[in-house]
Amino acid sequence: MASVSSFNQKRMLALILLFVLVFSSLDWRVFAGGSVTATLKASADTVHSGTTYTLRVELSSACASDVKAEITGGKEALTVDIPAGQTEGSVEVKAGSYSKAKTESYALQKNGAFDVPDNAKANVKVLPKPAMTFNASFLMISAGRNLKVYFKCRNADQISVGLPISLRTKDGKILEKYTVDEKHSSFQHTVKIEKNWKFPYGLKVVNELTGAECASIPVMVSDVGKPGIRRVDTTEKKIALGFDCGYNNVYTDYIMDTLDEYDAKVTFFVTGFFCKGFPDQLKKIHERGHEIGNHTMNHLRMNELDAQKVYSEIQGVNDMVHDAIGIYPKIMRPPYGAASTSVIAISRMAGCETVYWTEDSYDWDPDKTADYIINRATKNMGEGCILLFHNSAPKTKQTLHKILDDYKSKGLKIVPVSELLYDCNYTVNAKGLQQPDPDLEQVTGEQLLGGRNFTVNVTGAPADQSELSLKPKFAEESIRRNKDDIARIKADPTLMQVSYEFGEQVSAPIKAGDTLGKATFSYDNEVWFTADMTAQFGSKRYCFADRRCVRF
Secondary structure, three states, X not given: OHHHHHHHHHHHHXXXXXXXXXXXXXXXXXXXXXXXXXXXXXXXXXXXXXXXXXXXXXXXXXOOOOEEEEEEOOOOOEEEEEOOOOOEEEEEEEOOOOOOOEEEEEEEOOEXXXXXXXXXXXXXXXXXXXXXXXXXXXXXXXXXXXXXXXXXXXXXXXXXXXXXXXXXXXXXXXXXXXXXXXXXXEEXXXXXXXXXXXXXXXXXXXXXXXXXXXXXXXXXXXXXXXXOEXXXXXXXXXXXXEEEEOOOOXXXXXXXXXXXXXXXXXEEEEOHHHHHHOHHXXXXXXXXXXXXXXXXXXXXXXXXXXXXXXXXXXXXXXXHHHHHHOOOOOEEOOHXXXXXXXXXXXXXXXXXXXXXXXXXXXXXXXXXXXXXXXXXXXXXXXXXXXXXXXXXXXXXXXXXXXXHHHHHHOOOEEEOHHHHOOOOOEEEOOOOEEEEOOOEEEEEHHHHHOOOOXXXXXXXXXXXXXXEEEEEEEXXXXXXXXXXXXXXXXXXXXXXXXXXXEOHHHHOOOOOOOEEEEEEEEEOOEEEEEEEEEEOOOOOEEEOOOOOEEEO
């Protein structure tokens, strides 16, 4: 009997072992009520170019273990993770950007964990990006007038789902919002051009779903009250020199070497000829800290050209300079000083203030003596003056040192032209004198907000102890802004919007005086100041999630 019992026990153990082996080899789907089927679905049948949609894999029943589903059809295979016990997973896909409607197709690949029916596919129709256009290459208007703007979508008949767009100014201010679809393709808007407009002025249409710019148009604003600048009304002991670089490159290096001896920086006004002929010199001028101004593509008399040609003459140099050094010129000196109200307005449309000169040194004239040139460049020249020189003048080596010595003896600092100019709202009288707008007041951040503390929330601190007091440390530079706006902020500093850029220190133990990051101070969506923000002492004790504490 003992042997039989032992035999039965062994047989029972064998059966148990066999059962375990068989169970482990069985497809888990048997215990889920049969085979598992997977389907593929998209969150939308139709989407706009450049937008995001979702592909979702759905299982007929949950899995006992994690599953990876593979989707093909896009630029690369996509993987969807479905955790054990879950019946679905998803992945986000960014639609392509197409000029014509296109269908993006995806297929779910077979997997040992589930069955895939033949129709486990997803098709998403991607509508074309809007082909927006304005009705002109640029617009013209006088300051203070209303400007009617017309624009349309050329392929609106292909956009079956409404697409939100906006008309904005060049700097991003939204003027109006619209919807493009099969029934709405043409639009118009009246823009009020304020008298204190900021150049360059332009308009653009923006796709509100993607943020992409669809079309843009520059606006030529004719401001009769602002002729070209010949001198700056300032008490600062500064004088600006501008060297015209037309066709040659004879003394550019000598000029820069000489300027280094006087710790002086100037403006080199370059033509298209110079940009093409001396690209390395263009970069060297910039690298050595001098300003590059615009002297037009072909050195023509601008007041004899039509508006489109004037624009191309200026914008051509802008683009060449930007391609070479990554920035656009801020100022334009018209060849021969030949400009008109229209030329000045077009120059501002291209982003350049028109600058002449207080005095022409006549260094370009080979018949003039060195003494004559020196006398013209120094007699009665003082703060706010702008001088005209050339980079290939025949008597440069005989005159430049003596001219710079004269400025030095008068205590005049030699600066690039743009540094001399006011960058706030300003007026220019009939004689070309640039003056700050009388409605403006000069103020520093310290004068306006320095006596006020600001608060931010501390990460990890209890709700009743989360406010941290910060004091701004402003730079010494001053700005000019509207007197009424300054008065409003002085009366109510909360009108100044503050945005913070903090590092990780904000969520760590902090001691008084620590600089935690920077803050930007804006009014009416315009940045006025930036400042370092320092922690201030108070009476509260801050306890963080990791039990570190700090007292303020």
